[in-house]
Amino acid sequence: MTAPNLEVELCGIKFRNPILTASGTFGYGEEFNNYIDLSCLGGIVTKSITREPRPGHPPPRTYETTGGMINAIGLANVGVDRFVSEKIPFLKTLDTRIIVNVAGFSIEEYRYCVERLNDAEAIDMLEINISCPNVGAGGLEFSSTEKGAFAITSELKKISRYPLMIKLSPNVTDISAIARAAEEGGADCLSLINTLVGMGVNHWTFKPILTNITGGLSGPAIKPVALAKVWQVHNAVKIPLVGIGGALDHFDVAEFMIVGASLVQFGTANFINPDCTVKASEGLVDYLDKSGIDDISQLIGKLGGNNEVQGKNFPACEGT
Numbered sequence: 001m002t003a004p005n006l007e008v009e010l011c012g013i014k015f016r017n018p019i020l021t022a023s024g025t026f027g028y029g030e031e032f033n034n035y036i037d038l039s040c041l042g043g044i045v046t047k048s049i050t051r052e053p054r055p056g057h058p059p060p061r062t063y064e065t066t067g068g069m070i071n072a073i074g075l076a077n078v079g080v081d082r083f084v085s086e087k088i089p090f091l092k093t094l095d096t097r098i099i100v101n102v103a104g105f106s107i108e109e110y111r112y113c114v115e116r117l118n119d120a121e122a123i124d125m126l127e128i129n130i131s132c133p134n135v136g137a138g139g140l141e142f143s144s145t146e147k148g149a150f151a152i153t154s155e156l157k158k159i160s161r162y163p164l165m166i167k168l169s170p171n172v173t174d175i176s177a178i179a180r181a182a183e184e185g186g187a188d189c190l191s192l193i194n195t196l197v198g199m200g201v202n203h204w205t206f207k208p209i210l211t212n213i214t215g216g217l218s219g220p221a222i223k224p225v226a227l228a229k230v231w232q233v234h235n236a237v238k239i240p241l242v243g244i245g246g247a248l249d250h251f252d253v254a255e256f257m258i259v260g261a262s263l264v265q266f267g268t269a270n271f272i273n274p275d276c277t278v279k280a281s282e283g284l285v286d287y288l289d290k291s292g293i294d295d296i297s298q299l300i301g302k303l304g305g306n307n308e309v310q311g312k313n314f315p316a317c318e319g320t
C-alpha cells in the first residue's frame, strides 16, 4: 500500500505536509533545531518582526491557565534589520517553507518591513499580524475594522514580492466581515485565530498576574473557538485558510482541515512538547490510512451533516 500524500499546495507553494509552527512560539527556528528535524515541518512561521527591535513587556508576561496559557510578550523581537542579517542565514539552510510574520503600529512601519524583506532570501510567504492584542494601540486596530483590514492589505499587496497571509483576530464582532475586507484588499490567504483577550488575577494579593494586566489566551482551551471561526470564514471567502488555535496532535489537524483550513499552525503545543509537530505529521499518515483517504487535501472543507459518515473506514476507527 502506498503512503498517503500529505503535500498541500497553498498560493502556488507546495508544503511537504499541512503542519506549520505558529508565530511567537517557535522563535526564529534555530531555537528548536536541537530538538526536532526541522525538515519534517510543512513550514516555520517566525516571531513577529517590527521595524525597530523591541524588548517587549517586563515579566511576568506568561501565565499558565486551565487548558492553555495567557501571554503578553509585547512583540519582543530583534527588529527587521537584525532579522535579515542574523536570522535569515540560518533559515536559508533549512529544507522547509519559511513564512515571516510582520507586525507594526502604522501602515508605514509594515511597509518598511515588507520592503526590507523583499530584498532578503529564503522567504516563501509573509504573514501579516494585524491582530496582536497585547500592544495597546497598533496592530489590533487593523483587524478590528473592515476599513483597516482593507487598507493594510491593499497597501502591502502593492509592494510585496511574496504572497500575503493576513492573520485575523477573534476579538471582533464579525470576523467574516474582516476576512472579506482582507480578501477584497488582495490577501492571498488568511490565518486565524490569534489569541483571545484574557487575564489572570492573584486572589491573595488582588493583583493582576501579568504586568500588562491582560494578555492573549492560547492553547487547547481555544480550539473550539478557533474551529468555529475557521468554519465561519471558510463560508465567507474564497481564498485559502490556515487554521490556528489549540492544535496538539494529528486529529486536531484533521479537524481544522475538515472545517476549511488548508494548513494548520501549532503554537502553545510547542511549549508542552517540542516534537509535537513531528509526531502530528507521523500521526496523520496513520489517520489517513485508517480513514481510507489517500490525499490529505481531500479533507479540506469536507464538513458533513451531523449523521453523515465521511471517512470511508470511519466505523473501524471509532475508539482508536
Ligand SMILES: Cc1cc2nc3c(=O)[nH]c(=O)nc-3n(C[C@H](O)[C@H](O)[C@H](O)COP(=O)(O)O)c2cc1C
Binding pocket: 022, 023, 024, 025, 047, 048, 062, 069, 071, 073, 075, 101, 129, 132, 167, 193, 194, 195, 217, 218, 219, 220, 222, 244, 245, 246, 247, 265, 266, 267, 268, 269
Ligand atoms: C508566547 C506567545 C507568543 C506569541 N507571539 C505572537 C507573535 O509575535 N505574533 C503573532 O502573530 N502571534 C503570536 N502568538 C499567537 C500564536 O501565533 C497563535 O496565533 C495563538 O497562540 C493560538 O495558537 P495556539 O493555541 O496553537 O497557541 C503568540 C502566542 C504565544 C503563546
